[in-house]
Amino acid sequence: MSHLYIQNAAAIGPLGQNLDEIWERVLEGRTAYGRVELSGSREFFAAETFPGYASDPKTYAPLFYEAITRLVADLKIETPVDAIFFATAVGNLADAENDIYSGHELGLEKLDFAAVEDLFRKTPAWGEKTRFICVPTGCCAGLQALGLAQKTMPYLGLCRAIVMSLDFGLSPLALEAFRKINATAVFDDQVKASPSRPFCKERDGFLFSDGGGAVLVSVERSVEPMPRITGYGCVSSAYHMTDIAIDGSSIRESIEQALLMSGLKPSQIGHVNLHASGTVQNDQAEYQALTDLIGSELPPITAFKGNHGHALGGSNMLEIALTWKMMREEIVPPTPNKLLVDAFDSVQPRDLSGPLTNRTTLKTASGFSGIHASVIMEL
Numbered sequence: 001m002s003h004l005y006i007q008n009a010a011a012i013g014p015l016g017q018n019l020d021e022i023w024e025r026v027l028e029g030r031t032a033y034g035r036v037e038l039s040g041s042r043e044f045f046a047a048e049t050f051p052g053y054a055s056d057p058k059t060y061a062p063l064f065y066e067a068i069t070r071l072v073a074d075l076k077i078e079t080p081v082d083a084i085f086f087a088t089a090v091g092n093l094a095d096a097e098n099d100i101y102s103g104h105e106l107g108l109e110k111l112d113f114a115a116v117e118d119l120f121r122k123t124p125a126w127g128e129k130t131r132f133i134c135v136p137t138g139c140c141a142g143l144q145a146l147g148l149a150q151k152t153m154p155y156l157g158l159c160r161a162i163v164m165s166l167d168f169g170l171s172p173l174a175l176e177a178f179r180k181i182n183a184t185a186v187f188d189d190q191v192k193a194s195p196s197r198p199f200c201k202e203r204d205g206f207l208f209s210d211g212g213g214a215v216l217v218s219v220e221r222s223v224e225p226m227p228r229i230t231g232y233g234c235v236s237s238a239y240h241m242t243d244i245a246i247d248g249s250s251i252r253e254s255i256e257q258a259l260l261m262s263g264l265k266p267s268q269i270g271h272v273n274l275h276a277s278g279t280v281q282n283d284q285a286e287y288q289a290l291t292d293l294i295g296s297e298l299p300p301i302t303a304f305k306g307n308h309g310h311a312l313g314g315s316n317m318l319e320i321a322l323t324w325k326m327m328r329e330e331i332v333p334p335t336p337n338k339l340l341v342d343a344f345d346s347v348q349p350r351d352l353s354g355p356l357t358n359r360t361t362l363k364t365a366s367g368f369s370g371i372h373a374s375v376i377m378e379l
Helices: 019-027 061-073 095-102 113-120 138-156 171-181 249-262 280-294 315-330
Strands: 004-012 034-038 042-048 085-089 130-133 160-167 211-218 228-235 272-273 360-366 370-379
Touching: 004 019, 004 061, 004 095, 004 138, 004 315, 034 171, 042 171, 042 211, 061 095, 061 160, 061 211, 085 113, 095 171, 113 130, 130 138, 138 160, 138 211, 138 228, 138 315, 138 360, 138 370, 160 315, 171 280, 211 315, 228 249, 249 280, 249 360, 249 370, 272 315, 280 360, 315 360, 315 370
Parallel strands: 085 130, 085 160, 272 360
Antiparallel strands: 004 211, 004 228, 034 042, 160 211, 228 370, 360 370
């Protein structure tokens, strides 16, 4: 299996408008969270890329498309790519909702996630032979798009591609839907720290956010060393519509598949960037998968949703972009401010940044209905 070299990365989210800005704030241990107010006196905790916009569907709806344009521009692409792998969980849901609230007729293109191809056609990334692939598989979508790119590009004769995942899902429908399954948190002005608390004893759900990321990848080896994807694994266990098995068996299997493809052993993993949504189920499942594979002495762990919340499918590539940055800078960021990280003895907090001495990194992601994906990144 060929490697997929990450030539550049971009991100946008609640901590900043570009990857460098987000990275600096992660190094400071910063967190992002606030309040979204909906009609009917409904208030939710949320982390917004553009604070204040989500409370008004009319102003929020265009942000999905604006973010795509920004991410492509930040990749600094001068010549068209061979393919674009675009991943999302809810797509342009906010735009479709806004049409309904405004009394406009809802066109089917608003419900077709692949319709964003037309926007990419207006960017420098698009050429006559560029192929567009949409992966709308939920909170695992970004990693699945990355794995799909690694597996298919060599066989299709594709050299360069963009892999992007993005969600601006802070819409009334999404906020209420996640409230029905006790995922979104009702705003409480007595809470003085981020409600996104992965691997903390006092955790009860995730902080809904928006944003995403993109990487420019190539199957050709570069002259200078750069982070590359060497392994990928994905398991769809169909365990439950929203719950996951806390024994971590499916997560472990996805990691084992990625390790097998990369040719590495669990003991060779030097860092782990987890899905870490902040739910008790997810923490227990990922912890169990890691200890079953690696043992009780775990390598350093990062959980970026503690910084910027959970942007659904957009989180995958935002976190891949931050991991790419971490590997290039050889720095492990500190634990986000006011996160105790006290749920498991093997997962310890960091007060300060530290050196990343072993850059072989495992990245995991999980989604509804028991979908779990993992990638191995090496430099």
